[in-house]
Amino acid sequence: MSVLGDQSSTVSHDELSVRTRAILERLGVDVDLDVPRSHETIVARSPITGGNLASLRAADASDVDAVLADARTAFAEWSTVPAPVRGGLIRELGELLREHKDDLGALVSIEAGKIVSEGLGEVQEMIDICDFGVGLSRQLYGNTIATERPGHRMMEQWHPLGVVGVVTAFNFPVAVWSWNAVLALVAGDTVVWKPSEKTPLTALGVHALFQRAAAKAGVDPKVAQLLIGDRVAGQALVDDSRVALLSATGSTRMGREVAPRVAQRFGRVLLELGGNNAAVVTPSADLDLTTRGIVFSAAGTAGQRCTSLRRVIVHSSIADELVDRIAQAYESLSIGSPLESDTLVGPLIDAPAFAGFKKAIDAAVASGGEIRAGGQRVDDFGENAYYVQPTIISMPDQADIVRHETFAPILYVLTYDTLDEAIALHNDVPQGLSSSIFTTDLREAERFLSVTGSDCGIANVNIGPSGAEIGGAFGGEKETGGGRESGSDAWKSYMRRATNTVNYSNELPLAQGVRFAPVHG
Ligand code: NAD
Numbered sequence: 001m002s003v004l005g006d007q008s009s010t011v012s013h014d015e016l017s018v019r020t021r022a023i024l025e026r027l028g029v030d031v032d033l034d035v036p037r038s039h040e041t042i043v044a045r046s047p048i049t050g051g052n053l054a055s056l057r058a059a060d061a062s063d064v065d066a067v068l069a070d071a072r073t074a075f076a077e078w079s080t081v082p083a084p085v086r087g088g089l090i091r092e093l094g095e096l097l098r099e100h101k102d103d104l105g106a107l108v109s110i111e112a113g114k115i116v117s118e119g120l121g122e123v124q125e126m127i128d129i130c131d132f133g134v135g136l137s138r139q140l141y142g143n144t145i146a147t148e149r150p151g152h153r154m155m156e157q158w159h160p161l162g163v164v165g166v167v168t169a170f171n172f173p174v175a176v177w178s179w180n181a182v183l184a185l186v187a188g189d190t191v192v193w194k195p196s197e198k199t200p201l202t203a204l205g206v207h208a209l210f211q212r213a214a215a216k217a218g219v220d221p222k223v224a225q226l227l228i229g230d231r232v233a234g235q236a237l238v239d240d241s242r243v244a245l246l247s248a249t250g251s252t253r254m255g256r257e258v259a260p261r262v263a264q265r266f267g268r269v270l271l272e273l274g275g276n277n278a279a280v281v282t283p284s285a286d287l288d289l290t291t292r293g294i295v296f297s298a299a300g301t302a303g304q305r306c307t308s309l310r311r312v313i314v315h316s317s318i319a320d321e322l323v324d325r326i327a328q329a330y331e332s333l334s335i336g337s338p339l340e341s342d343t344l345v346g347p348l349i350d351a352p353a354f355a356g357f358k359k360a361i362d363a364a365v366a367s368g369g370e371i372r373a374g375g376q377r378v379d380d381f382g383e384n385a386y387y388v389q390p391t392i393i394s395m396p397d398q399a400d401i402v403r404h405e406t407f408a409p410i411l412y413v414l415t416y417d418t419l420d421e422a423i424a425l426h427n428d429v430p431q432g433l434s435s436s437i438f439t440t441d442l443r444e445a446e447r448f449l450s451v452t453g454s455d456c457g458i459a460n461v462n463i464g465p466s467g468a469e470i471g472g473a474f475g476g477e478k479e480t481g482g483g484r485e486s487g488s489d490a491w492k493s494y495m496r497r498a499t500n501t502v503n504y505s506n507e508l509p510l511a512q513g514v515r516f517a518p519v520h521g
Contacts, residue, residue: 019106079188165238434460
Protein backbone atom coordinates (compact mmCIF):
# COMPACT_ATOMS: atom_id res chain seq x y z
CA MET A 1 0.00 0.00 0.00
CA SER A 2 1.31 3.42 -0.91
CA VAL A 3 1.91 6.05 1.76
CA LEU A 4 -0.05 8.34 -0.49
CA GLY A 5 -3.08 6.20 0.22
CA ASP A 6 -3.13 4.79 -3.30
CA GLN A 7 -4.00 1.10 -3.50
CA SER A 8 -2.36 0.49 -6.85
CA SER A 9 1.22 -0.71 -7.05
CA THR A 10 2.42 2.34 -8.98
CA VAL A 11 1.41 5.94 -8.48
CA SER A 12 0.55 7.93 -11.58
CA HIS A 13 2.62 11.02 -12.18
CA ASP A 14 -0.41 13.29 -11.97
CA GLU A 15 -1.25 11.85 -8.58
CA LEU A 16 2.33 12.40 -7.47
CA SER A 17 2.25 16.04 -8.61
CA VAL A 18 -1.00 16.76 -6.81
CA ARG A 19 0.27 15.18 -3.62
CA THR A 20 3.59 17.00 -3.85
CA ARG A 21 1.89 20.37 -4.10
CA ALA A 22 -0.41 19.56 -1.21
CA ILE A 23 2.61 18.66 0.92
CA LEU A 24 4.43 21.85 -0.06
CA GLU A 25 1.39 23.89 0.89
CA ARG A 26 1.10 22.21 4.28
CA LEU A 27 4.79 22.87 4.92
CA GLY A 28 4.18 26.55 4.13
CA VAL A 29 6.02 26.86 0.81
CA ASP A 30 4.90 29.99 -0.98
CA VAL A 31 6.84 30.33 -4.24
CA ASP A 32 5.89 30.10 -7.91
CA LEU A 33 6.17 26.42 -8.85
CA ASP A 34 5.36 26.98 -12.52
CA VAL A 35 7.89 29.50 -13.76
CA PRO A 36 8.04 29.35 -17.59
CA ARG A 37 10.96 27.07 -18.46
CA SER A 38 14.19 28.65 -19.65
CA HIS A 39 17.89 28.35 -18.93
CA GLU A 40 17.21 30.29 -15.73
CA THR A 41 14.89 27.70 -14.24
CA ILE A 42 15.50 24.61 -12.15
CA VAL A 43 13.17 21.75 -12.98
CA ALA A 44 12.16 19.55 -10.06
CA ARG A 45 11.43 15.94 -11.02
CA SER A 46 10.66 12.70 -9.28
CA PRO A 47 12.85 9.66 -9.94
CA ILE A 48 9.82 7.49 -9.07
CA THR A 49 8.15 8.25 -12.40
CA GLY A 50 10.80 10.35 -14.12
CA GLY A 51 8.24 13.12 -14.60
CA ASN A 52 8.57 16.80 -13.78
CA LEU A 53 6.98 18.21 -10.65
CA ALA A 54 7.71 21.93 -10.83
CA SER A 55 9.76 24.60 -12.52
CA LEU A 56 11.46 27.13 -10.26
CA ARG A 57 13.33 30.36 -10.79
CA ALA A 58 17.06 29.86 -10.36
CA ALA A 59 19.10 32.37 -8.37
CA ASP A 60 21.29 34.64 -10.47
CA ALA A 61 24.39 36.61 -9.49
CA SER A 62 22.39 39.53 -8.10
CA ASP A 63 20.33 37.16 -5.90
CA VAL A 64 23.52 35.66 -4.51
CA ASP A 65 24.89 39.11 -3.82
CA ALA A 66 21.71 40.25 -2.03
CA VAL A 67 21.47 37.07 0.03
CA LEU A 68 25.09 37.35 1.16
CA ALA A 69 24.65 41.03 2.04
CA ASP A 70 21.62 40.12 4.19
CA ALA A 71 23.51 37.23 5.77
CA ARG A 72 26.37 39.56 6.78
CA THR A 73 23.93 42.09 8.24
CA ALA A 74 22.06 39.40 10.16
CA PHE A 75 25.38 38.03 11.47
CA ALA A 76 26.22 41.34 13.15
CA GLU A 77 23.26 40.91 15.49
CA TRP A 78 22.90 37.12 15.68
CA SER A 79 26.55 36.65 16.72
CA THR A 80 25.91 38.75 19.85
CA VAL A 81 22.82 36.81 20.96
CA PRO A 82 23.80 34.52 23.88
CA ALA A 83 24.29 30.97 22.65
CA PRO A 84 21.62 29.39 24.91
CA VAL A 85 19.12 31.92 23.48
CA ARG A 86 20.21 30.90 19.98
CA GLY A 87 19.39 27.35 21.06
CA GLY A 88 15.76 28.48 21.46
CA LEU A 89 15.48 28.86 17.69
CA ILE A 90 16.74 25.32 17.20
CA ARG A 91 14.21 24.04 19.74
CA GLU A 92 11.38 25.61 17.70
CA LEU A 93 12.78 24.09 14.51
CA GLY A 94 12.94 20.64 16.11
CA GLU A 95 9.30 20.94 17.22
CA LEU A 96 8.12 21.91 13.73
CA LEU A 97 10.09 19.03 12.22
CA ARG A 98 8.39 16.61 14.62
CA GLU A 99 5.01 18.02 13.62
CA HIS A 100 5.71 17.77 9.88
CA LYS A 101 7.85 14.65 9.85
CA ASP A 102 5.46 12.62 7.70
CA ASP A 103 5.07 15.31 5.06
CA LEU A 104 8.76 16.15 4.82
CA GLY A 105 9.69 12.46 4.82
CA ALA A 106 7.23 11.80 1.98
CA LEU A 107 8.70 14.71 0.04
CA VAL A 108 12.18 13.21 0.42
CA SER A 109 10.80 9.94 -0.97
CA ILE A 110 9.12 11.70 -3.89
CA GLU A 111 12.09 13.85 -4.87
CA ALA A 112 15.11 11.71 -3.92
CA GLY A 113 13.48 8.27 -4.34
CA LYS A 114 14.19 6.99 -0.84
CA ILE A 115 11.92 4.31 0.60
CA VAL A 116 9.38 5.57 3.13
CA SER A 117 11.27 4.56 6.26
CA GLU A 118 14.48 6.14 4.96
CA GLY A 119 12.68 9.36 4.04
CA LEU A 120 11.28 9.50 7.56
CA GLY A 121 14.67 8.48 8.95
CA GLU A 122 16.26 11.48 7.30
CA VAL A 123 13.81 13.82 9.00
CA GLN A 124 14.38 11.99 12.28
CA GLU A 125 18.07 12.72 11.82
CA MET A 126 17.19 16.42 11.55
CA ILE A 127 15.18 16.19 14.76
CA ASP A 128 18.07 14.41 16.48
CA ILE A 129 20.58 17.08 15.48
CA CYS A 130 18.16 19.76 16.73
CA ASP A 131 18.05 18.03 20.13
CA PHE A 132 21.84 17.88 20.06
CA GLY A 133 22.05 21.55 19.07
CA VAL A 134 19.83 22.71 21.91
CA GLY A 135 22.14 20.98 24.41
CA LEU A 136 25.22 22.20 22.59
CA SER A 137 24.05 25.79 22.91
CA ARG A 138 25.04 25.56 26.60
CA GLN A 139 28.30 23.71 26.00
CA LEU A 140 30.44 25.85 23.70
CA TYR A 141 33.41 25.59 25.99
CA GLY A 142 37.08 26.57 25.74
CA ASN A 143 40.05 25.33 27.75
CA THR A 144 41.96 27.10 30.49
CA ILE A 145 45.64 26.30 29.99
CA ALA A 146 48.50 26.39 32.52
CA THR A 147 50.84 29.28 31.75
CA GLU A 148 54.59 29.42 32.41
CA ARG A 149 54.37 33.05 33.53
CA PRO A 150 53.49 33.85 37.17
CA GLY A 151 50.41 36.00 37.70
CA HIS A 152 49.00 35.17 34.26
CA ARG A 153 45.99 33.26 33.00
CA MET A 154 45.68 31.68 29.56
CA MET A 155 42.38 30.56 28.08
CA GLU A 156 40.58 29.84 24.84
CA GLN A 157 37.33 31.36 23.67
CA TRP A 158 35.24 30.23 20.71
CA HIS A 159 33.61 33.02 18.72
CA PRO A 160 31.14 32.91 15.82
CA LEU A 161 32.86 32.70 12.44
CA GLY A 162 30.57 34.60 10.03
CA VAL A 163 28.49 33.44 7.08
CA VAL A 164 28.54 29.68 6.44
CA GLY A 165 27.79 28.58 2.87
CA VAL A 166 26.27 25.10 2.70
CA VAL A 167 26.29 23.23 -0.63
CA THR A 168 24.53 19.87 -0.50
CA ALA A 169 24.13 16.69 -2.58
CA PHE A 170 20.88 15.12 -3.82
CA ASN A 171 21.07 11.93 -1.79
CA PHE A 172 20.63 13.48 1.66
CA PRO A 173 18.49 16.42 0.61
CA VAL A 174 17.44 17.55 4.09
CA ALA A 175 19.62 15.96 6.81
CA VAL A 176 22.95 17.36 5.60
CA TRP A 177 21.63 20.92 5.70
CA SER A 178 20.55 20.38 9.30
CA TRP A 179 23.91 18.88 10.37
CA ASN A 180 25.52 22.08 9.16
CA ALA A 181 22.87 24.69 9.85
CA VAL A 182 22.07 23.63 13.40
CA LEU A 183 25.72 23.72 14.48
CA ALA A 184 26.37 26.95 12.60
CA LEU A 185 23.33 28.74 14.03
CA VAL A 186 24.07 27.61 17.58
CA ALA A 187 27.64 28.82 17.02
CA GLY A 188 26.28 32.27 16.11
CA ASP A 189 26.89 32.08 12.37
CA THR A 190 24.40 32.80 9.63
CA VAL A 191 23.75 30.24 6.89
CA VAL A 192 23.25 30.38 3.13
CA TRP A 193 22.16 27.06 1.61
CA LYS A 194 22.59 26.02 -2.02
CA PRO A 195 20.88 22.61 -2.24
CA SER A 196 21.29 20.13 -5.07
CA GLU A 197 19.54 21.17 -8.26
CA LYS A 198 18.06 17.64 -8.22
CA THR A 199 16.17 18.20 -4.95
CA PRO A 200 14.95 21.82 -4.79
CA LEU A 201 11.48 21.03 -3.43
CA THR A 202 12.67 19.38 -0.23
CA ALA A 203 14.90 22.42 0.29
CA LEU A 204 11.91 24.72 -0.10
CA GLY A 205 9.99 22.61 2.42
CA VAL A 206 12.79 22.76 4.98
CA HIS A 207 13.27 26.48 4.45
CA ALA A 208 9.57 27.16 4.94
CA LEU A 209 9.66 25.29 8.25
CA PHE A 210 12.78 27.20 9.26
CA GLN A 211 11.09 30.52 8.56
CA ARG A 212 8.16 29.48 10.73
CA ALA A 213 10.58 28.51 13.52
CA ALA A 214 12.31 31.90 13.25
CA ALA A 215 8.96 33.71 13.49
CA LYS A 216 8.01 31.70 16.58
CA ALA A 217 11.38 32.38 18.21
CA GLY A 218 11.28 36.08 17.26
CA VAL A 219 14.50 35.76 15.26
CA ASP A 220 15.46 37.52 12.01
CA PRO A 221 14.64 34.90 9.32
CA LYS A 222 17.67 36.10 7.36
CA VAL A 223 19.91 34.12 9.70
CA ALA A 224 19.31 31.14 7.37
CA GLN A 225 18.64 31.68 3.68
CA LEU A 226 18.15 29.57 0.58
CA LEU A 227 19.46 29.86 -2.96
CA ILE A 228 17.77 27.54 -5.46
CA GLY A 229 20.22 27.06 -8.30
CA ASP A 230 22.74 24.82 -9.98
CA ARG A 231 26.51 24.73 -9.64
CA VAL A 232 26.78 28.32 -10.89
CA ALA A 233 25.10 29.53 -7.69
CA GLY A 234 27.38 27.17 -5.75
CA GLN A 235 30.42 28.68 -7.45
CA ALA A 236 29.28 32.16 -6.47
CA LEU A 237 29.39 31.08 -2.81
CA VAL A 238 32.77 29.44 -3.36
CA ASP A 239 34.33 32.62 -4.71
CA ASP A 240 32.78 35.20 -2.38
CA SER A 241 34.98 36.27 0.51
CA ARG A 242 31.88 37.09 2.59
CA VAL A 243 31.52 33.30 3.01
CA ALA A 244 33.80 32.49 5.93
CA LEU A 245 33.27 28.73 5.78
CA LEU A 246 32.12 26.79 2.74
CA SER A 247 30.75 23.40 3.73
CA ALA A 248 30.35 21.34 0.57
CA THR A 249 28.90 17.86 0.31
CA GLY A 250 29.04 16.01 -2.99
CA SER A 251 31.35 14.24 -5.39
CA THR A 252 35.11 14.26 -5.20
CA ARG A 253 35.03 16.00 -8.59
CA MET A 254 33.14 18.89 -7.02
CA GLY A 255 35.53 19.02 -4.05
CA ARG A 256 38.51 19.14 -6.37
CA GLU A 257 37.06 22.25 -8.02
CA VAL A 258 35.89 23.94 -4.84
CA ALA A 259 38.82 23.44 -2.44
CA PRO A 260 41.55 25.36 -4.34
CA ARG A 261 39.20 28.24 -5.11
CA VAL A 262 38.25 28.74 -1.49
CA ALA A 263 41.91 28.32 -0.47
CA GLN A 264 42.85 31.01 -3.00
CA ARG A 265 40.92 33.57 -0.95
CA PHE A 266 42.04 32.02 2.41
CA GLY A 267 38.50 30.92 3.23
CA ARG A 268 37.78 27.77 5.18
CA VAL A 269 36.32 24.61 3.63
CA LEU A 270 34.61 21.62 5.15
CA LEU A 271 34.46 18.86 2.55
CA GLU A 272 32.25 15.76 2.67
CA LEU A 273 32.96 13.94 -0.59
CA GLY A 274 32.72 10.52 -2.16
CA GLY A 275 33.37 7.21 -0.43
CA ASN A 276 34.36 3.71 -1.53
CA ASN A 277 33.41 1.82 1.54
CA ALA A 278 34.37 -1.76 2.30
CA ALA A 279 33.61 -4.57 4.73
CA VAL A 280 36.25 -7.13 5.67
CA VAL A 281 34.61 -10.49 6.49
CA THR A 282 36.81 -12.92 8.42
CA PRO A 283 36.36 -16.69 8.90
CA SER A 284 35.06 -16.15 12.45
CA ALA A 285 32.22 -13.84 11.33
CA ASP A 286 28.60 -14.59 12.23
CA LEU A 287 27.41 -15.02 8.65
CA ASP A 288 23.71 -14.44 9.37
CA LEU A 289 24.42 -11.06 10.93
CA THR A 290 27.05 -10.30 8.29
CA THR A 291 24.66 -11.00 5.44
CA ARG A 292 22.00 -8.72 6.92
CA GLY A 293 24.53 -5.97 7.52
CA ILE A 294 25.90 -6.24 3.99
CA VAL A 295 22.52 -6.32 2.27
CA PHE A 296 21.31 -3.17 4.02
CA SER A 297 24.55 -1.28 3.39
CA ALA A 298 24.97 -2.34 -0.25
CA ALA A 299 21.41 -2.46 -1.63
CA GLY A 300 19.70 0.03 0.69
CA THR A 301 19.01 3.50 -0.77
CA ALA A 302 19.74 1.78 -4.12
CA GLY A 303 23.44 2.18 -3.34
CA GLN A 304 23.12 5.97 -3.29
CA ARG A 305 24.59 6.76 0.10
CA CYS A 306 28.06 8.19 0.46
CA THR A 307 28.54 5.39 3.00
CA SER A 308 27.03 2.62 0.82
CA LEU A 309 28.99 -0.61 0.90
CA ARG A 310 30.79 -1.04 -2.42
CA ARG A 311 33.48 -3.64 -1.66
CA VAL A 312 33.38 -6.88 0.33
CA ILE A 313 36.82 -8.24 1.18
CA VAL A 314 36.14 -11.79 2.31
CA HIS A 315 38.42 -14.64 3.42
CA SER A 316 38.75 -17.11 0.55
CA SER A 317 37.55 -20.02 2.73
CA ILE A 318 34.07 -18.51 3.12
CA ALA A 319 33.76 -16.40 -0.05
CA ASP A 320 31.40 -18.68 -1.99
CA GLU A 321 29.13 -19.25 0.97
CA LEU A 322 28.90 -15.51 1.70
CA VAL A 323 28.20 -14.57 -1.92
CA ASP A 324 25.48 -17.26 -2.13
CA ARG A 325 23.85 -15.88 0.99
CA ILE A 326 23.92 -12.29 -0.24
CA ALA A 327 22.63 -13.31 -3.68
CA GLN A 328 19.80 -15.23 -2.06
CA ALA A 329 18.88 -12.25 0.10
CA TYR A 330 18.94 -10.00 -2.99
CA GLU A 331 16.33 -12.22 -4.64
CA SER A 332 13.84 -11.36 -1.92
CA LEU A 333 14.37 -7.57 -2.10
CA SER A 334 11.35 -5.85 -3.61
CA ILE A 335 12.33 -3.25 -6.18
CA GLY A 336 9.80 -0.56 -7.01
CA SER A 337 8.12 2.65 -6.03
CA PRO A 338 9.65 3.85 -2.77
CA LEU A 339 6.19 4.95 -1.68
CA GLU A 340 5.03 1.35 -1.37
CA SER A 341 5.51 0.08 2.17
CA ASP A 342 7.06 -3.24 1.11
CA THR A 343 9.60 -1.73 -1.30
CA LEU A 344 13.22 -1.96 -0.20
CA VAL A 345 15.01 -0.74 -3.33
CA GLY A 346 13.80 2.42 -5.05
CA PRO A 347 15.01 4.13 -8.24
CA LEU A 348 18.32 5.63 -9.24
CA ILE A 349 18.12 9.41 -9.29
CA ASP A 350 18.30 9.96 -13.07
CA ALA A 351 19.58 8.86 -16.49
CA PRO A 352 23.26 9.74 -15.86
CA ALA A 353 23.16 7.59 -12.71
CA PHE A 354 21.85 4.67 -14.79
CA ALA A 355 24.54 5.26 -17.41
CA GLY A 356 27.14 5.13 -14.61
CA PHE A 357 25.69 1.79 -13.41
CA LYS A 358 25.90 0.22 -16.86
CA LYS A 359 29.36 1.59 -17.56
CA ALA A 360 30.73 0.27 -14.27
CA ILE A 361 29.35 -3.22 -14.87
CA ASP A 362 30.84 -3.30 -18.38
CA ALA A 363 34.19 -2.12 -17.06
CA ALA A 364 34.17 -4.69 -14.24
CA VAL A 365 33.38 -7.54 -16.64
CA ALA A 366 36.11 -6.31 -19.01
CA SER A 367 38.52 -6.50 -16.06
CA GLY A 368 37.68 -10.16 -15.43
CA GLY A 369 34.70 -9.66 -13.10
CA GLU A 370 31.95 -12.27 -12.89
CA ILE A 371 28.38 -11.09 -12.28
CA ARG A 372 26.99 -13.20 -9.43
CA ALA A 373 23.61 -11.46 -9.08
CA GLY A 374 21.60 -8.65 -10.68
CA GLY A 375 23.12 -6.40 -13.30
CA GLN A 376 19.90 -5.51 -15.14
CA ARG A 377 17.52 -2.58 -15.37
CA VAL A 378 13.95 -3.22 -14.18
CA ASP A 379 11.86 -1.84 -17.02
CA ASP A 380 8.39 -1.76 -15.52
CA PHE A 381 8.30 1.90 -14.49
CA GLY A 382 8.43 3.91 -17.70
CA GLU A 383 11.29 5.03 -19.88
CA ASN A 384 12.31 7.99 -17.71
CA ALA A 385 12.47 6.14 -14.40
CA TYR A 386 15.61 4.11 -13.69
CA TYR A 387 15.22 1.11 -11.41
CA VAL A 388 18.03 -1.47 -11.32
CA GLN A 389 18.75 -4.80 -9.72
CA PRO A 390 21.28 -4.72 -6.86
CA THR A 391 24.34 -6.33 -8.35
CA ILE A 392 27.18 -8.52 -7.05
CA ILE A 393 30.38 -8.89 -9.05
CA SER A 394 33.29 -11.15 -8.04
CA MET A 395 36.56 -9.52 -9.03
CA PRO A 396 39.95 -11.21 -9.53
CA ASP A 397 41.66 -8.09 -8.15
CA GLN A 398 41.02 -4.45 -7.21
CA ALA A 399 40.76 -3.24 -10.82
CA ASP A 400 40.54 0.45 -11.67
CA ILE A 401 36.71 0.47 -11.72
CA VAL A 402 36.61 -0.94 -8.17
CA ARG A 403 38.77 1.93 -6.99
CA HIS A 404 36.18 4.45 -8.25
CA GLU A 405 32.91 5.34 -6.56
CA THR A 406 29.91 4.40 -8.73
CA PHE A 407 26.77 5.81 -7.15
CA ALA A 408 24.61 2.71 -7.71
CA PRO A 409 23.98 -0.66 -6.00
CA ILE A 410 27.04 -2.55 -7.24
CA LEU A 411 28.93 -4.67 -4.74
CA TYR A 412 32.39 -5.92 -5.72
CA VAL A 413 33.68 -9.05 -3.99
CA LEU A 414 37.41 -9.50 -3.42
CA THR A 415 39.07 -12.35 -1.53
CA TYR A 416 42.04 -12.47 0.84
CA ASP A 417 44.09 -15.04 2.74
CA THR A 418 45.74 -13.03 5.55
CA LEU A 419 44.35 -10.11 7.55
CA ASP A 420 47.34 -7.97 6.53
CA GLU A 421 46.40 -8.59 2.90
CA ALA A 422 42.74 -7.69 3.63
CA ILE A 423 43.67 -4.42 5.30
CA ALA A 424 46.09 -3.51 2.50
CA LEU A 425 43.32 -4.10 -0.07
CA HIS A 426 40.88 -2.20 2.09
CA ASN A 427 43.05 0.90 2.26
CA ASP A 428 44.24 0.76 -1.34
CA VAL A 429 41.59 3.15 -2.71
CA PRO A 430 41.72 6.94 -3.00
CA GLN A 431 38.68 7.49 -0.75
CA GLY A 432 38.52 7.12 3.05
CA LEU A 433 34.97 7.56 4.33
CA SER A 434 33.51 4.51 6.08
CA SER A 435 34.55 0.93 6.75
CA SER A 436 33.70 -2.16 8.72
CA ILE A 437 34.88 -5.59 9.77
CA PHE A 438 32.68 -8.58 10.50
CA THR A 439 34.43 -10.86 12.98
CA THR A 440 33.94 -12.47 16.39
CA ASP A 441 37.70 -12.46 17.01
CA LEU A 442 38.67 -9.63 19.36
CA ARG A 443 42.20 -9.45 17.97
CA GLU A 444 40.96 -9.00 14.41
CA ALA A 445 38.44 -6.37 15.46
CA GLU A 446 40.97 -4.34 17.44
CA ARG A 447 43.59 -4.62 14.69
CA PHE A 448 41.07 -3.21 12.21
CA LEU A 449 40.35 -0.25 14.51
CA SER A 450 44.04 0.34 15.32
CA VAL A 451 46.48 2.73 13.67
CA THR A 452 47.56 -0.05 11.27
CA GLY A 453 43.96 -0.92 10.40
CA SER A 454 41.28 0.99 8.50
CA ASP A 455 42.37 4.43 7.27
CA CYS A 456 38.79 5.77 7.15
CA GLY A 457 37.03 8.43 9.21
CA ILE A 458 34.47 5.83 10.29
CA ALA A 459 35.41 2.25 11.22
CA ASN A 460 32.79 -0.17 12.55
CA VAL A 461 32.74 -3.70 13.94
CA ASN A 462 29.87 -6.05 13.10
CA ILE A 463 27.74 -3.39 11.47
CA GLY A 464 28.01 -2.21 7.88
CA PRO A 465 29.58 1.12 6.91
CA SER A 466 26.29 2.98 6.41
CA GLY A 467 23.72 4.30 8.87
CA ALA A 468 25.64 6.71 11.12
CA GLU A 469 23.96 8.43 14.08
CA ILE A 470 24.31 12.13 14.75
CA GLY A 471 26.21 11.84 18.06
CA GLY A 472 29.53 11.00 16.39
CA ALA A 473 31.60 13.22 14.13
CA PHE A 474 30.87 12.28 10.51
CA GLY A 475 33.35 12.43 7.66
CA GLY A 476 36.32 10.82 6.03
CA GLU A 477 39.93 11.05 4.91
CA LYS A 478 41.88 11.20 1.64
CA GLU A 479 39.64 12.08 -1.33
CA THR A 480 36.61 12.13 0.97
CA GLY A 481 37.91 15.54 1.96
CA GLY A 482 38.82 15.41 5.68
CA GLY A 483 35.76 17.30 6.97
CA ARG A 484 33.80 16.38 10.09
CA GLU A 485 30.15 17.29 10.63
CA SER A 486 27.35 16.55 13.05
CA GLY A 487 28.23 15.34 16.57
CA SER A 488 31.21 15.16 18.96
CA ASP A 489 33.25 18.38 18.66
CA ALA A 490 32.44 19.03 14.98
CA TRP A 491 30.98 22.39 16.11
CA LYS A 492 34.51 23.75 16.35
CA SER A 493 34.69 23.96 12.53
CA TYR A 494 31.94 26.59 12.64
CA MET A 495 33.70 28.87 15.12
CA ARG A 496 36.98 30.73 15.42
CA ARG A 497 39.26 30.12 18.37
CA ALA A 498 40.84 33.01 20.24
CA THR A 499 43.67 32.31 22.69
CA ASN A 500 43.69 34.94 25.45
CA THR A 501 46.47 35.61 27.95
CA VAL A 502 45.68 37.89 30.88
CA ASN A 503 48.41 39.37 33.11
CA TYR A 504 47.02 40.13 36.59
CA SER A 505 50.47 40.73 38.16
CA ASN A 506 52.57 43.88 38.42
CA GLU A 507 55.42 42.32 36.43
CA LEU A 508 55.90 41.76 32.73
CA PRO A 509 57.70 38.40 32.42
CA LEU A 510 58.22 37.23 28.84
CA ALA A 511 57.62 33.70 27.63
CA GLN A 512 60.60 31.37 27.00
CA GLY A 513 62.66 33.43 29.50
CA VAL A 514 63.28 36.16 26.93
CA ARG A 515 64.74 39.32 28.45
CA PHE A 516 63.99 42.69 26.88
CA ALA A 517 64.81 45.29 29.50
CA PRO A 518 66.26 48.66 28.49
CA VAL A 519 69.72 49.23 29.99
CA HIS A 520 69.65 52.18 32.51
CA GLY A 521 72.51 54.54 33.29
P1 NAD B 1 27.60 16.62 -7.02
O1 NAD B 1 29.03 16.79 -6.72
O2 NAD B 1 27.20 16.44 -8.42
O3 NAD B 1 26.78 17.90 -6.49
C1 NAD B 1 26.79 18.24 -5.12
C2 NAD B 1 26.49 19.72 -4.95
O4 NAD B 1 27.61 20.47 -5.41
C3 NAD B 1 25.29 20.23 -5.78
O5 NAD B 1 24.58 21.15 -4.98
C4 NAD B 1 25.96 20.91 -6.95
O6 NAD B 1 25.16 21.94 -7.53
C5 NAD B 1 27.19 21.49 -6.31
N1 NAD B 1 28.33 21.71 -7.20
C6 NAD B 1 28.79 20.91 -8.17
N2 NAD B 1 29.90 21.43 -8.72
C7 NAD B 1 30.15 22.60 -8.07
C8 NAD B 1 31.16 23.60 -8.17
N3 NAD B 1 32.14 23.51 -9.07
N4 NAD B 1 31.11 24.65 -7.32
C9 NAD B 1 30.13 24.74 -6.40
N5 NAD B 1 29.14 23.84 -6.28
C10 NAD B 1 29.16 22.77 -7.09
O7 NAD B 1 27.08 15.38 -6.12
P2 NAD B 1 25.69 14.61 -6.15
O8 NAD B 1 25.60 13.77 -7.37
O9 NAD B 1 24.58 15.54 -5.80
O10 NAD B 1 25.86 13.65 -4.86
C11 NAD B 1 26.51 12.42 -4.90
C12 NAD B 1 27.92 12.54 -4.38
O11 NAD B 1 27.95 13.16 -3.11
C13 NAD B 1 28.58 11.18 -4.18
O12 NAD B 1 29.92 11.27 -4.59
C14 NAD B 1 28.50 10.99 -2.68
O13 NAD B 1 29.46 10.08 -2.15
C15 NAD B 1 28.70 12.38 -2.19
N6 NAD B 1 28.17 12.56 -0.84
C16 NAD B 1 29.06 12.64 0.19
C17 NAD B 1 28.59 12.74 1.49
C18 NAD B 1 29.55 12.78 2.65
O14 NAD B 1 29.12 13.15 3.73
N7 NAD B 1 30.81 12.44 2.47
C19 NAD B 1 27.22 12.81 1.73
C20 NAD B 1 26.34 12.76 0.65
C21 NAD B 1 26.84 12.63 -0.64
